[in-house]
Amino acid sequence: MKITEVAPVLLRGDECYGAHAGDHEATDQGDWLLLIRVRTDEGLEAWSDVETLGPVAARVISGQGMGALGFRTIGEQLIGRDPLEVEQIWDELYVATAYYGRRGVAMHCISAVDNCLWAIRAQAAGKGLADVLGGRRRDRLPAYASTLFRADPEANAAAVRRYADLGFRGVKFGWGGFGVDTGRDRENLAAILESLGPDRTLMVDPGWYIEDDGRPRARTLAQTWAMLTTLQEVQPYWVEDFAHPEQPDLYAAAKRDFPWLRVAAGEQHATIWDFRRLVSEGSVDVLQPDLSRCGGLTVAAALPSDAATAGREIVTHSWLTDLLHAYSLHYLATLPEARWVEFNVAQSTLSAGVVTDRLALHPDGTVGVPDGIGLGVTIDPDFIATHQVAG
Structure with a gap:
């Protein structure tokens, strides 16, 4: 099985974060939301949200990286990989983004992709994620x-x-x-x-x-x-x-x-x-x-x-x-x-x-x-x- 797509799905809203006067409930980050979708050549698909600066993170996932290791984008590093090699992929992504990542937006994107790969591993096994x-x-x-x-x-x-x-x-x-x-x-x-x-x-x-x-x-x-x-x-x-x-x-x-x-x-x-x-x-x-x-x-x-x-x-x-x-x-x-x-x-x-x-x-x-x-x-x-x- 191979990864065929790692896609950022950027959503836009019109609500602001905070506890607003007169509102029934406070509001979380309602202006931007980034979801990440991973698909495979066997038809498996998983989604994860990621709490980060969505417009920037979208480029970390699907933008253009550089030739040197440590400056790669996450999508280009993942296409063609076996999604079941979850832990190995985590280590590789950490190195692939090391010069601009290690924490912050790049790590947030790695987190969401990692969650998706675990969900795909569960789907491939025919089990619930906890199992x-x-x-x-x-x-x-x-x-x-x-x-x-x-x-x-x-x-x-x-x-x-x-x-x-x-x-x-x-x-x-x-x-x-x-x-x-x-x-x-x-x-x-x-x-x-x-x-x-x-x-x-x-x-x-x-x-x-x-x-x-x-x-x-x-x-x-x-x-x-x-x-x-x-x-x-x-x-x-x-x-x-x-x-x-x-x-x-x-x-x-x-x-x-x-x-x-x-x-x-x-x-x-x-x-x-x-x-x-x-x-x-x-x-x-x-x-x-x-x-x-x-x-x-x-x-x-x-x-x-x-x-x-x-x-x-x-x-x-x-x-x-x-x-x-x-x-x-x-x-x-x-x-x-x-x-x-x-x-x-x-x-x-x-x-x-x-x-x-x-x-x-x-x-x-x-x-x-x-x-x-x-x-x-x-x-x-x-x-x-x-x-x-x-x-």
Whole structure:
């Protein structure tokens, strides 16, 4: 079997990221969305989303590379290869893009292609994806609603009540300017906890950078410690991704000063080497590989042994479409222990529309691992045709 096509499918929308005043729900990246499709000469086909700068990534997939190794595009490197040689292909793509890649957009594209190849491997075997990843241990996972902080306590409280009514067992609020104004943070957290009640779990994802007078910057150390002091009053299940990704030692330093703190991180990281640094230098409690960024399932599949040895939890980061939710569910279904799956409730029109049957929350607050051969979700060709633009 040979790969015959590696195609970027770039979709355009008209919704902006953020928690907008008066809106019922926050919105993820609704202006651009990149999907990647891989096809073979035996008629097998797989899709993956990829959370990255879509117009640039489209060129990384199908643009014109250079003659020297290290400057190749992903598509030209893959055409004609056996798609079942998944792990070998990952190593080759890492080298083929090494001079302009290794992290960032190129690694995001490798991640999406890798996911597709795993789905094709499952299709070729006539099995579900979890089965070829090591075997399904569970059919559903508890889900937490993943959303953005709203601007005021009333709006945050209303959001919590909505997620509780839907049946989510946990809620994660993130970004939205959290970690700059201590007084506002304290008011928002109080409103969230009051509506959340004692039977549901709170996670907080303040992010590691902010926008200050229109300019992006990382928080100062003093701002970060002040934010953690505020969070100490509520002690969420975890605090996520608050340190610069190149400084994992800041997580360990924070844990020394805040003994209650459980750190979650990984959405900004890629390759097994990055995750080993999070364990060894950062003492991170919850590892969060994003399958559309970390290097794909090949990288994620190498992580459980390290996590088990160090006593760490794995919860994928999956803030995008139901394609990413499905890949994450299959992966988490194979782990010896899996307590949560992240479920993006802030899907834009683009994120929500790419599959024909959206994944749904069960009344008990869980989401089922898709059944069937391969990934188990189906692309909506009409929606894609309506929103596709030239790469």
